[in-house]
Amino acid sequence: MPLLTALSALLGQGGVLTTPGDRAPFERDWRGLAQNPAVAVAFPKTAEQVSEIVKLCAAHNAAIVPQGGNTGLVAGGVPIAGRAQLILSFNRMNQVRGLDLAANCAIAEAGVPLARLRQAAAEAGRLFPVSFAADGTAQIGGAISTNAGGVQVLSYGNMRAQVLGLEVVLADGTIWHGLNALPKDNSGYDLKQLFIGAEGTLGIITAACLRLHPAPRAVATALVGVGTAADAMALFQAVRASAGPALTLCEFMTDEAIHLGGTPPFKAPSYLLLEVSALEEDAAPQLLIERALEEAMAEGTALDAVIAQSSQQRKMLMGLREAIPEGELHAGGAVKHDISVPLSRMAEMVAATQTLIARDFAGCRLNIFGHLGDGNLHINIRPPGGMALADLNKPAITSAVECLAVQLGGSFSAEHGVGQFRLNSMAAHKSPEALSMMRRLKTAFDPAGLFNPGKTIP
Ligand SMILES: Cc1cc2nc3c(=O)[nH]c(=O)nc-3n(C[C@H](O)[C@H](O)[C@H](O)COP(=O)(O)OP(=O)(O)OC[C@H]3O[C@@H](n4cnc5c(N)ncnc54)[C@H](O)[C@@H]3O)c2cc1C
Structure with a gap:
């Protein structure tokens, strides 16, 4: 029986999409940078149905691309060119x-x-x-x-x-x-x-x-203006020293980055979003933040600050950070990176990137934001005003930024993965020993190369 007929019989009504128009949103990644055709999109409801789909695809030599919400930033959940692939969506396995x-x-x-x-x-x-x-x-x-x-x-x-x-x-x-x-x-x-x-x-x-x-019962959220990434690191270390694991969030944004997400309540070269949480209602995490900010202002590491006084205000401050990726996309996109370095090298990474871009990619706009407390930053480069993203020398920019991170003891992919977009980086920076072990694992688990071909392993 042909694959699509067998899939329709297995999955019933609404279980398979086959027309190009229906498939299109599943075939393209979140940023619209990768798009290749799939033979169909299948929507199983149970693990048993997934098992049957895998057997059917193996028998028909069709590869399988598992896809969740398709929000991945490295095109791991969409097909590659040149191979018959079925997209396996989990939209109906949602209990x-x-x-x-x-x-x-x-x-x-x-x-x-x-x-x-x-x-x-x-x-x-x-x-x-x-x-x-x-x-x-x-x-x-x-x-x-x-x-x-x-x-x-x-x-x-x-x-x-x-x-x-x-x-x-x-x-x-x-x-x-x-x-x-x-x-x-x-x-x-x-x-x-x-x-x-x-x-x-x-x-x-x-x-x-x-x-x-x-669940925390009390949360205090503050947006703090800082001069440099070194000041941001000093403030982070100070709050972490007094709050310990109660410091539940520490996000860094340059002024360019935060304006892609909205308008901050005050102006500063960079910003730190901090959150301290407590399990008891009377633990007053706000006092802890206030004390830390007073000291930081006295020392000059903090320039200005607001502390959310209501859940509405907290949402507004969080929104400034969360809206950056979408704002960046609407502003024309960027050459994106997802690096991590040891915390002790974070300030150096930011300063070295600023020097690098100003020197070698003059006019480009640098948009840095991310999870400072984890040593993980998104260092995104936008073209000079009037130039299209497509006209930037993306491989040169990416190589320069990622080499910098790796030289400082870091990684070229902190949290987004490898997918299709970071295969060159894997080839450049992953050790031959690590790649060899990954290839042996892949062969042991998936000898026919059925699962997500062309992803993760160069
Ligand atoms: C605005 C925005 C903000 C983001 N912020 C962050 C962030 O702060 N931190 C972060 O880590 N990521 C972030 N991401 C990236 C992305 O959201 C995450 O990688 C997310 O985990 C992907 O989930 P998904 O369900 O969309 O997976 P998809 O994009 O559908 O797939 C991702 C990968 O998982 C595989 N996959 C999916 N489902 C399965 C399954 N059931 N079994 C096996 N493999 C499967 C796919 O084949 C693909 O390789 C952000 C993305 C966007 C768009």
């Missing part, structure tokens, strides 16, 4: 199967949007801490497969730190029922780790058991 409050965990299907899990956790008085601007659309399966970070990694860790167990369909159609809820389990290899951050190249995640945390 929170249940919360176990005694074990502090939730079981969610791969297609549950992160924000919906956060909401379900909040309704039960718990926190699911992975949060970022696209979390209303990004899904559990996609976030696990990219090991997403977001704005609260500082205190709670990235997606990997939340995963207790996984349900995964392997390349021969086997379903691995690894949904355990054990914080401790040393019975051999920790197999779930292999699928976290694997970008759909080793297996297809159909559900996950995820850690929940106590």
